[in-house]
Amino acid sequence: MTTDKQTTLDLKQFLPYSLTNIAMQMSEQFSELYQQQFDLTVPQWRVIANLAQYGERTAKELCDMAQMDKSTASRAVKSLLTRNLIIAKENPKDKRASLLSLSVEGNRLHEQIVPLANEWQAGLVSDLDSQELKQFMNTLSKLSNHLNKNV
Amino acid sequence: MTTDKQTTLDLKQFLPYSLTNIAMQMSEQFSELYQQQFDLTVPQWRVIANLAQYGERTAKELCDMAQMDKSTASRAVKSLLTRNLIIAKENPKDKRASLLSLSVEGNRLHEQIVPLANEWQAGLVSDLDSQELKQFMNTLSKLSNHLNKNV
DNA sequence: TGAATTTAATCTCACATGAGAGTATCTTAC
DNA sequence: GTAAGATACTCTCATGTGAGATTAAATTCA
Numbered sequence: 001m002t003t004d005k006q007t008t009l010d011l012k013q014f015l016p017y018s019l020t021n022i023a024m025q026m027s028e029q030f031s032e033l034y035q036q037q038f039d040l041t042v043p044q045w046r047v048i049a050n051l052a053q054y055g056e057r058t059a060k061e062l063c064d065m066a067q068m069d070k071s072t073a074s075r076a077v078k079s080l081l082t083r084n085l086i087i088a089k090e091n092p093k094d095k096r097a098s099l100l101s102l103s104v105e106g107n108r109l110h111e112q113i114v115p116l117a118n119e120w121q122a123g124l125v126s127d128l129d130s131q132e133l134k135q136f137m138n139t140l141s142k143l144s145n146h147l148n149k150n151v
Numbered sequence: 152m153t154t155d156k157q158t159t160l161d162l163k164q165f166l167p168y169s170l171t172n173i174a175m176q177m178s179e180q181f182s183e184l185y186q187q188q189f190d191l192t193v194p195q196w197r198v199i200a201n202l203a204q205y206g207e208r209t210a211k212e213l214c215d216m217a218q219m220d221k222s223t224a225s226r227a228v229k230s231l232l233t234r235n236l237i238i239a240k241e242n243p244k245d246k247r248a249s250l251l252s253l254s255v256e257g258n259r260l261h262e263q264i265v266p267l268a269n270e271w272q273a274g275l276v277s278d279l280d281s282q283e284l285k286q287f288m289n290t291l292s293k294l295s296n297h298l299n300k301n302v
Numbered sequence: 303t304g305a306a307t308t309t310a311a312t313c314t315c316a317c318a319t320g321a322g323a324g325t326a327t328c329t330t331a332c
Numbered sequence: 333g334t335a336a337g338a339t340a341c342t343c344t345c346a347t348g349t350g351a352g353a354t355t356a357a358a359t360t361c362a
Contacts, residue, residue, distance in 0.1 A: 009265045011204055013288060015272060016174075016181040017197070021218040022291060023167075023174035025298045030167040041348090046168070053162055060310055067172040069350050074312060096310045096357050114160045121166060127293050135283075136290040137164060140173060142278050147176045192318090211340060220320055225342060247327050247340040 015143075026124070033116050038109060043068060043076040045113075051086060051102045052110045058097040085109060166294075177275070184267050189260060194219060194227040196264075202237060202253045203261045209248040236260060 011017045027042065034040050040048070046066045051057060054065070063073045077100060080086040085106035088098040102110065125133050162168045178193065185191050191199070197217045202208060205216070214224045228251060231237040236257035239249040253261060276284050 007262065007265060009200065009204065009268050011200055012292075014200075014268065015275060016177040017200065018291065018295075019170065019174040020178050022295050022298065023170040024218050025295075026167040027171050029298060043348095049160065049162055049165075049168065053160065058310075067175050070311070071313085071350060072348080074310095075348085078312090094310075094358070096355095098311095111158065114158060117160050117165065124166060124294065124297055127297055128290060132286075132290055135286060139279060139283055139287040140169065141163075143275065144169075144173050144176075146275055146278055147173065147180060194318095209340080221341070222320060222343085223318080225340095226318085229342090245328065245340075247325095249341095 030117070030120055033120060034113050038113065041076065043072050044080055047073070047076050047080060047100075048085065048102065048106060048110055048113075051100060052107070052114075056089075056099045056101045058091065058094075058099060060097060062100070080106070181268070181271055184271060185264050189264065192227065194223050195231055198224070198227050198231060198251075199236065199253065199257060199261055199264075202251060203258070207240075207250045207252045209242065209245075209250060211248060213251070231257070 031042055031045070034045055043066075046068065047062055050062055050065050057065070059070070059073050059077050062068065062077075063070055066073075068076075077086065077088075081088060084103055086100050087103045087106075088100055091097050091099045128136070182193055182196070185196055194217075197219065198213055201213055201216050208216070210221070210224050210228055213219065213228075214221055217224075219227075228237065228239075232239060234256075235254055237251050238254045238257075239251055242248050242250045279287070
């Protein structure tokens with residue numbers, strides 16, 4: 001574990017590298033569960049999942065929450081509105097930023113995906129005991145906090 | 152930590168979601184260190200780092216190691232060859248798959264980036280004690296193994 | 303209040319990515 | 333040994349992404 005800070009770099013221990021690889025694999029494998037079956041892109045799924053969990057939000061808030069570019073969010077929202085999976089309501093505090101929320105259909109769709117998601121993750125972490133998982137999540141959030149300091 | 156498998160999904164605890172967010176932030180923040188200063192794209196950096204650590208490899212092997220698409224790898228390799236940062240040697244076992252390795256210049260470039268990378272990660276994990284980091288890496292590799300089973 | 307600045311969202315455009323075809327080479331099976 | 337299939341890589345093309353301009357609305361400040 002002692003790494004020579006001067007001349008070598010072990011990619012397996014280097015987080016921007018190995019975490020990206022693992023995250024890509026996860027996202028790819030999990031997205032198979034909703035991509036074709038529910039005809040959702042990754043950004044669309046992310047919008048739905050956030051609205052489901054946190055309720056009414058603006059596009060900007062979704063960008064910040066889900067680490068999405070404004071253009072990507074704008075397109076995802078537009079398409080979900082067309083499909084009537086989400087609803088836009090005028091924001092009394094700011095006419096530019098309308099309040100988005102799930103429609104009945106959007107909610108129904110989300111309710112179909114949630115059990116699949118939970119099952120999928122249960123399989124993923126089946127090699128870990130609950131203490132180890134808890135510890136992992138905890139460390140993850142420390143790293144996340146650190147990254148957000150510099151922003 | 153007990154999640155209702157039926158109806159709710161907590162995104163903060165959902166790995167394909169939160170890990171992707173964190174990995175994106177990491178990669179983005181770290182890549183600032185080499186993008187402009189050394190004029191490298193992310194795929195180019197990944198090729199260099201892998202050749203530095205593992206020595207002579209084919210493009211296909213780099214794809215597998217670094218979770219890269221074949222086109223992305225092909226373009227990164229082409230550009231690094233043009234810049235004389237890597238060298239292609241004919242593979243006696245397979246004329247299609249030439250053996251790639253770092254040139255002297257490529258090595259020099261890598262040696263400049265390594266200390267920056269190690270410093271960067273040291274900052275990132277400065278909130279963790281070494282035991283916690285070790286445990287985190289260990290769990291990460293379990294997750295990685297699990298994902299690779301299904302491939 | 304009005305002018306200047308900031309902000310949310312969309313639009314435009316350049317670019318990177320990944321799927322699929324094409325080419326060359328290697329492997330397998332007969 | 334040869335034909336059929338698989339594989340490594342490149343190329344082409346359609347698509348998604350993100351940077352920057354634009355527009356409309358909100359905020360700040362004089």
